[in-house]
Amino acid sequence: MTGPTDDSPRPAPEPGRGLGIFDKRQLDRCISCGFCLPACPTYALTGEETSSPRGRITLMRALETGELPEDDPTLAEESSYCLGCRACETVCPAGVEYGSLLEQWRDHQWQGRDRPWIARILMALVSRPALLWLQGLVRRHARGGGSGGSGGSGADPDTASLMLGCVERGLYPKVSRAAAALRPELGVPARQGCCGALHAHNGDSTTGGEMAHALGERLPGTIVTTAGGCAAHLAHHLGRDRVRELSQYLEETGHRPTGQVTVDGRRARAALQDSCHLRNGLGVTRQPRDLIAAVADYVELPGAGECCGAAGTYAMLRPADSRAVLDPKLEALARLDVDFVVTVNPGCQRQLQQNLRRHRSPVRAVHLAEFLAMAGP
Amino acid sequence: MAAATELARDLAALVGDAHVRVDEGALTAYARDATPLFHARPQAVVLPGSTEEVAAVLRYATDRGVPVVPRGAGSNLCAGTVPLHGGIVLVLTRLDRVLEVSAGELLARVQTGVTTQKLADAAAREGLLYAPDPGSRTVSTIGGNVATCAGGLRGLKYGVTRNYVLGLEAVLPTGEIIRTGGRLWKDVAGYDLTRLLTGSEGTLAVITEATVALLPAPEDSGTGVAYFDSLADASRAVAAVIAAGIVPATLEFLDHKCIAAVEEFAGLGLRTDAGALLMFGDDGAPRTVAGTLARIAEVCTGAGALEVTLAEDVTRAEALLAARRCALPALSRLGSLTILEDATVPRHRLAEMVDRIDAIAARYDLRIATFGHAGDGNLHPTCVLDPDDGAAVDRAHRAFGEIFAAAIALDGTITGEHGVGAAKLPYLADRIGADQIALARRLKLAFDPAGILNPGKLGS
Numbered sequence: 001m002t003g004p005t006d007d008s009p010r011p012a013p014e015p016g017r018g019l020g021i022f023d024k025r026q027l028d029r030c031i032s033c034g035f036c037l038p039a040c041p042t043y044a045l046t047g048e049e050t051s052s053p054r055g056r057i058t059l060m061r062a063l064e065t066g067e068l069p070e071d072d073p074t075l076a077e078e079s080s081y082c083l084g085c086r087a088c089e090t091v092c093p094a095g096v097e098y099g100s101l102l103e104q105w106r107d108h109q110w111q112g113r114d115r116p117w118i119a120r121i122l123m124a125l126v127s128r129p130a131l132l133w134l135q136g137l138v139r140r141h142a143r144g145g146g147s148g149g150s151g152g153s154g155a156d157p158d159t160a161s162l163m164l165g166c167v168e169r170g171l172y173p174k175v176s177r178a179a180a181a182l183r184p185e186l187g188v189p190a191r192q193g194c195c196g197a198l199h200a201h202n203g204d205s206t207t208g209g210e211m212a213h214a215l216g217e218r219l220p221g222t223i224v225t226t227a228g229g230c231a232a233h234l235a236h237h238l239g240r241d242r243v244r245e246l247s248q249y250l251e252e253t254g255h256r257p258t259g260q261v262t263v264d265g266r267r268a269r270a271a272l273q274d275s276c277h278l279r280n281g282l283g284v285t286r287q288p289r290d291l292i293a294a295v296a297d298y299v300e301l302p303g304a305g306e307c308c309g310a311a312g313t314y315a316m317l318r319p320a321d322s323r324a325v326l327d328p329k330l331e332a333l334a335r336l337d338v339d340f341v342v343t344v345n346p347g348c349q350r351q352l353q354q355n356l357r358r359h360r361s362p363v364r365a366v367h368l369a370e371f372l373a374m375a376g377p
Numbered sequence: 378m379a380a381a382t383e384l385a386r387d388l389a390a391l392v393g394d395a396h397v398r399v400d401e402g403a404l405t406a407y408a409r410d411a412t413p414l415f416h417a418r419p420q421a422v423v424l425p426g427s428t429e430e431v432a433a434v435l436r437y438a439t440d441r442g443v444p445v446v447p448r449g450a451g452s453n454l455c456a457g458t459v460p461l462h463g464g465i466v467l468v469l470t471r472l473d474r475v476l477e478v479s480a481g482e483l484l485a486r487v488q489t490g491v492t493t494q495k496l497a498d499a500a501a502r503e504g505l506l507y508a509p510d511p512g513s514r515t516v517s518t519i520g521g522n523v524a525t526c527a528g529g530l531r532g533l534k535y536g537v538t539r540n541y542v543l544g545l546e547a548v549l550p551t552g553e554i555i556r557t558g559g560r561l562w563k564d565v566a567g568y569d570l571t572r573l574l575t576g577s578e579g580t581l582a583v584i585t586e587a588t589v590a591l592l593p594a595p596e597d598s599g600t601g602v603a604y605f606d607s608l609a610d611a612s613r614a615v616a617a618v619i620a621a622g623i624v625p626a627t628l629e630f631l632d633h634k635c636i637a638a639v640e641e642f643a644g645l646g647l648r649t650d651a652g653a654l655l656m657f658g659d660d661g662a663p664r665t666v667a668g669t670l671a672r673i674a675e676v677c678t679g680a681g682a683l684e685v686t687l688a689e690d691v692t693r694a695e696a697l698l699a700a701r702r703c704a705l706p707a708l709s710r711l712g713s714l715t716i717l718e719d720a721t722v723p724r725h726r727l728a729e730m731v732d733r734i735d736a737i738a739a740r741y742d743l744r745i746a747t748f749g750h751a752g753d754g755n756l757h758p759t760c761v762l763d764p765d766d767g768a769a770v771d772r773a774h775r776a777f778g779e780i781f782a783a784a785i786a787l788d789g790t791i792t793g794e795h796g797v798g799a800a801k802l803p804y805l806a807d808r809i810g811a812d813q814i815a816l817a818r819r820l821k822l823a824f825d826p827a828g829i830l831n832p833g834k835l836g837s
Contacts, residue, residue, distance in 0.1 A: 028713035028764065033411050033706040034452045034516045038492065047424065047470035047490075048398070049451065055406040062405045074402020091515075093642045093703035095710055 018064035021108045022101060027064060029096045030057045036088035036098075041307050041325050042081055050078055053088035053098055060105055070108075079109040080116075081321065083314055084201055085276035085307035099281065103205040110203025116317050119202040126166040126194035127211065159221030160249065162186040165230055166194040168346040175226050175346070178373035179246055182255070189219055197233035201312045212237035224249045226369050228275025228345040229312065232282050245278055246369055247287035247344060257294040259376035261340070269338040270371065271301035273329075273352060275345035279305050288344050288368055295375035301341065302332050310351035326355055333363055340364050342371050381420060384443070388423050388465070391433040396471070398422040407448070407466045408459070411513075412800055413714055414770070415456035419446070419466040426471050428546060428554055428585040435583065436552030438465060439827045445550070446831050447579040449490060449518030454717055455798030457525065457578050461833040469520050472585060475499045484543060484560060486588045489520030493527075496589070505591040508535035511794070512702040520584045526576035528794030530698060533752030534626045534659075535592075537794065539575045546586035547574055550825040560588060573820075578796050579831045581824040595660035599670050600627070600694035601687040603677035604651035608632045608735075608747060611653040612728035614680035615751040618657070619724060621676050625669060627658035628752030629701050634761075635748040638707040643700035651683055655751065656701055658694065704748045705759060711744070714764035716773050717757055718801075720784035721793030724754040733783040734758050741776040743769065755793035781807065797835055805835075 018024065036053040037043050049055035056078050062068040063075055079102070086099040110116070162183075164176050180186055196211025216223070216238045223243050225231045231245035244252065261268040270292050278284045285305070292298045309315060309325030333341060333356075341356075341363055343349040352365035366374070385399040398404075399421050408418040420443075425431045438445045444464030451458055460466050472488035475495065479485070480503045487496050493507075493514035500507045510529035511517055517527065523545065528537040544558030558564060558571040574582055605611040611630045618628065631639065631654045640647045647654065655677065659669040674685045688694040700707075709715050722730045731747065734756070738745035749756040758780060760773045781791045781804045791797075791804045806814050821828075821836025828837070 029709065031411070031413065031706055031709040031713065031715055032409060034450055034513065035703070035706055037450060037516050038494070047468070047473070048403070048422075049406040049468075050398075050403050054451075058406045058409065059402055062402075068401055068405060072402055074400045078402065093639075093706035093709075095642065 019066060022060055022064050022104050026097050026101055027057070027061060029094050030054065031094055032058070033094070035091055035093060039087040039091045041083055041085060041087070041309075042321075045321075045324055050074060051081055053096075056082060056105075057096070057098070057101065060101060063105075063108070076109060076114070079105045080318065083276075083307050083309070083311040083325065085311060086280035087276065087306065090280050099277075103200050103208075106201070106203040107205050115203050116313070118316050119198075119313050122313060123199055123202060123204065126198055127207070160186055160224050160244075161219040161221055162188045163195065163215070163219060163223050163225040163227075163230065163234075164188070164192050165225060165227045165346060166198070168227055171350060172346055172367060175349075175367045175369050178367070178369040179224070179226050182250070182369060182372055183224075183253070186224055187220065192218060195225075195230045195234050196237075197229050198312065200233055208233065209237050216242060222249070226344070226346075226367060228278030228282075228284075229347060232277035235282060240282070245275075245282065245284055245344065247291055248284055250291060251287045255291075257291060257372050257375055259295060261296045261371060261374045263339045268296040268340060269299055270296040270340040270342050271299045271333070271336060271338045272304055272342050272344075273301065273308055273348050273365075274305045275343070275348055276307050276311070278344055288342065291368060291372060292342050295372060296340070299336055299338050301329070301336060301338075303329060308348050308351050310345075310347035312347055315347070315351050322351070323355070326351060330355060330359055330361070334359075334361065338363055340366055340371060342366060342368050344368050384421050387437060388421055388434065391437060392423055392425050392430045396424040396426065398424075407451075407468070410448070410451040410453040410456065410458040412454055412456040412459065412798070413716060413764075415459045415461075415799060417459055417461045418463065419460040420463050422466045422468060424468045424471050428472075428548060431467070431469075431583055431585055432548045432552045432554055434465065434467060435548055435550050435829075438829045439551050442827055443829060444832050445583075445829050447520070447524070447583045449521035449524075450492065450513075450516045452513040452517045453521065453525070453798060454719075454795045455792065455800040457796050457798030457831070457834060458521075459799060461799055464829070467583065469518065469583075469585070472520075476586070478503050478505070478591070480505060482560060483591045483593075484588055485591055486586065487519050489518060489585050489587065491519050493517050493519060493522055500591050501594060504594050506594040507541070507589060507591055509538045509541055512705070514702075519587050519589070523575050523584050523587055524577060524579050525796040526794070528750065528753070528755060530627050530629060530701065530750065532750055532755065532794075533628055534624050539572060541590045542571055542575050542587060543590055544588040545571050545574055545584055547582035547584045549582050550827065550830045554585075555582070558588070562590070576796070578798060578835050580821060580835045580837070581830065583830070595662075597663040597666050598626070598658060598660035598691070598694065599666045599688065600656065600658035600697050601670050601674060601685060602647070602697065603655045603657070603674070603682040603685040604648050605653045605655065605682055607652040608731045609728045610681055611655045612731050612751065614655060614677050614682065615727055616725055617676050617680045618673055619752075621672065623669060623672055623676070625657050625659040625673060625752065627656065627698070629656040629749070630654060630751040631656070631701070631704060631748040632746055634711065634744070634746035635704050635708060638710050638746070639700045639704055641710055642703055642707040643696065645696055645700055647700075648684065655682075656697060658698070701748075705757070708746055708759055708761055711746070712761040712763055714762040714770070715759050716762065716777065717759040717795075718777055718780060719749070719755060719757050719793045719795045720780050720789060720791060721753070721755045722784055722787045722789030724752065726787045726789070727751060727754055727756075730754075730756060730784065730787055730789065733787075734780055737776050737779050737783070741772045743773055743776055745776070750793075753793070754789065778804070799833055802834065802837075
């Protein structure tokens with residue numbers, strides 16, 4: 001028995017044939033076991049199959065086979081309601097590449113005018129390096145005093161470039177300055193542009209990939225980024241060897257933080273909020289914790305690995321849902337008695353900073369680079 | 378369309394607008410559980426927030442003759458929660474509170490939508506153990522566990538869900554709320570409806586709350602791994618372990634295809650060149666555990682094990698067990714259609730059954746990987762296929778028919794722990810006979826005169 005609204009016969013694709021929206025191999029991977037359910041933040045909020053990774057894959061399949069029409073409202077809602085945190089990937093024994101499937105889904109779902117206008121504005125902004133350069137005039141980021149990299153392309157293990165990041169250089173210019181100060185050998189080339197993660201997560205993965213490759217050409221050697229989200233996106237397109245998130249880079253280059261962060265004369269207590277894509281996409285969890293523990297008393301935040309609700313543009317596109325995801329984390333932070341919550345991604349930084357302020361919390365959100373800089377040389 | 382709107386409106390009046398879904402997307406998402414090849418859409422999805430709301434929905438459904446399929450996490454593997462006759466999918470995940478954990482009485486009372494893991498964690502916080510340990514415990518709900526009498530990795534020593542259910546609150550299809558059993562270990566007042574509902578697969582009543590027995594958490598536990606040339610060798614080692622008078626908490630095996638798939642996911646350094654792996658574990662006082670593990674290791678070596686290793690710590694042991702629980706989904710790395718069954722035989726016939734499965738797989742030219750709970754004879758032969766190869770899917774169905782027949786011939790059964798659902802209903806009469814099938818129908822009628830509850834499954 002099927003739903004009652006079928007006026008016209010559905011296109012009945014032959015077995016194995018579909019509309020070509022998704023990579024069939026990736027879509028076939030899911031066997032609907034449901035092991036992903038407990039990992040999903042939106043399923044935790046609703047308890048409904050449609051907002052679980054398994055349910056969303058069922059929806060993707062229905063779109064692919066024509067079982068659901070392309071303008072189905074549940075398809076639109078669920079492709080948008082998903083945070084894209086990829087926590088489901090880490091618990092999936094079948095190895096479903098959910099993040100990639102979501103990109104394909106949004107590529108289809110968010111075409112042209114169906115893309116949220118905030119996302120369109122941001123994407124237009126970050127795809128113009130000149131505008132980013134203007135931002136730089138207003139706020140001094142790391143390029144102010146950094147040593148210039150010498151152009152060129154291809155991976156070069158002996159040189160490493162600091163990626164400035166489009167969101168970060170606008171909102172948190174101090175982060176890249178702190179990173180450059182920690183590691184003076186990092187080149188900071190001009191005219192970097194955006195890595196394309198924003199495009200990839202907002203329905204334009206083709207441009208997102210092109211931008212990653214273009215940035216790879218502009219930045220010589222290993223690309224070091226202070227944004228977990230950018231690291232995962234770049235690594236996906238340029239290969240893991242080319243890209244290091246800051247904490248990875250610091251660890252691999254044997255960086256030993258000295259000094260300590262103090263509050264009122266005592267050693268500070270600090271927790272980490274993981275970056276979803278750094279954790280779930282690249283599996284980096286230990287390095288930032290070790291670095292924090294070197295300069296402060298490290299306290300594990302319960303649910304540190306769960307999304308904070310920033311999720312790229314999500315906090316702007318769906319503020320109420322974003323806060324619903326974040327609220328349990330704020331409560332956990334309040335119970336933790338820490339001075340700082342350290343982030344490794346600018347989106348998380350913004351999300352936590354704004355909302356901790358909103359709750360008049362004494363806890364400060366700081367980026368890892370700034371936190372290490374606070375410990376002194 | 379009008380009928381659908383009316384249904385939605387009526388249901389919304391019972392449970393609130395926000396808890397009724399009739400959109401095509403939701404109907405599509407709830408058209409399936411974890412069983413491949415069985416999909417059927419409901420007309421509505423309802424998420425009640427209380428036992429009273431469950432009762433209201435069931436009364437309404439009986440009045441109108443609308444089918445109702447109760448559902449927890451939808452991890453069922455025999456299409457037990459697929460709405461084959463349409464109607465309402467009754468999702469019980471909102472009933473997710475642990476009502477009490479009593480260390481004094483060694484019991485817990487939980488709502489039906491609590492996950493097995495959440496109950497186990499709540500018990501562990503009080504130093505107690507909820508023993509049933511189904512592979513999908515991080516996902517599955519207690520309601521689903523009771524409805525299917527879920528088994529798991531600790532079955533040999535600790536038994537299965539039915540051994541731990543003391544009492545139930547359930548709603549009859551006609552809307553009456555009944556409480557069976559209770560907080561007692563001894564209670565013979567009346568038919569044992571608690572046991573009858575346990576394993577009834579959502580066909581007699583909707584379980585809304587369970588009171589379950591807990592045990593003091595064992596002081597220590599340990600796990601080890603033995604490798605063999607073949608699954609048949611591993612099966613003989615299992616027989617030797619039991620014959621030596623050892624009843625370990627866990628005795629699981631994986632064939633070489635499963636080892637490879639699990640290793641690819643979990644990266645534990647398992648030996649992928651071995652033909653089979655036997656994972657054994659025990660719990661109890663530290664010295665007892667160490668002694669049991671050493672004896673099992675000795676027996677395995679004597680039975681021709683290629684290598685035996687003991688997990689050095691709890692973390693490693695947990696990782697091994699977690700990896701074992703992922704065997705089924707990990708197998709989908711070999712092919713995206715995995716048809717899993719759970720034929721079960723008396724454990725002394727395990728090696729014989731393994732041989733028969735191999736022969737059947739060869740005869741039908743199929744790739745069948747086998748893992749399972751060796752200690753209780755519960756096998757999970759899993760056929761890995763290309764979903765687009767219709768001919769192979771047909772062959773797989775015929776092969777499983779033979780596997781079931783082989784299990785019955787060896788005094789076994791068609792399902793050890795996953796249930797009958799829709800997938801194994803055609804084979805049920807072979808196992809229990811016509812008289813019991815007829816009795817099951819009369820029983821079903823007594824509970825569910827309108828035949829609304831999970832039609833097309835047990836008792837239909």
